[in-house]
Amino acid sequence: MSKKLASGNDCILLDVKTGSGAFMKTDADAAELSRLMLAAAKTDGKDCTAILTDMDRPLGMYIGNALEVREAIETLHSETETELGQFCIMLAAELLFMAGKGTKDACLTMAKKAVTSGEALERFRQMIEGQGGNPHVIDSVDLLPQAACSRVLTVQQTGWITQM
Secondary structure, three states, X not given: XXXXXXOOOOEEEEEEEEOOOOOEOOHHHHHHHHHHHHXXXXXXXXXXXXXXXXXXXXXXXXXXXXXXXXXXXXXXXXXXXXXXXXXXXXXXXXXXXXXXXXXXXXXXXXXXXXHHXXXXXXXXXXXXXXXXXXXXXXXXXXHOOOOOOOOOOOOXXXXXXXXX
């Protein structure tokens, strides 16, 4: 939280993870952590909102840094109908609302338009470039690092994974 407060931002949106894949294993613990972080932000005069996210299941389809960046780039290429895409749009809309850019509905529309117009993708390109990365990965995700090995897992019967 100290880094977030030191960043100088007026609005902070916290995505607090809960579940077996998270630091906070229970919803109650994650809610308490959220309460403490919100109190710290308020003490520092920051507008802060916390959203609890279930880490018992993945949001996206990929696992691993480069693969997750690939999925983020795909999402910014207007693939927002996925669960990850919808979550990202919701987070962006919440930040726009916190920044006073309009009503919740107007902010949701703005967030969707930023992706569908390519504006969000261009901003991501600028962020990559500003941090010394290769902005061409936006146009060719094959430029991202590739794993030395990969494995496709298939099953012999239908069913549901209930826990990992």
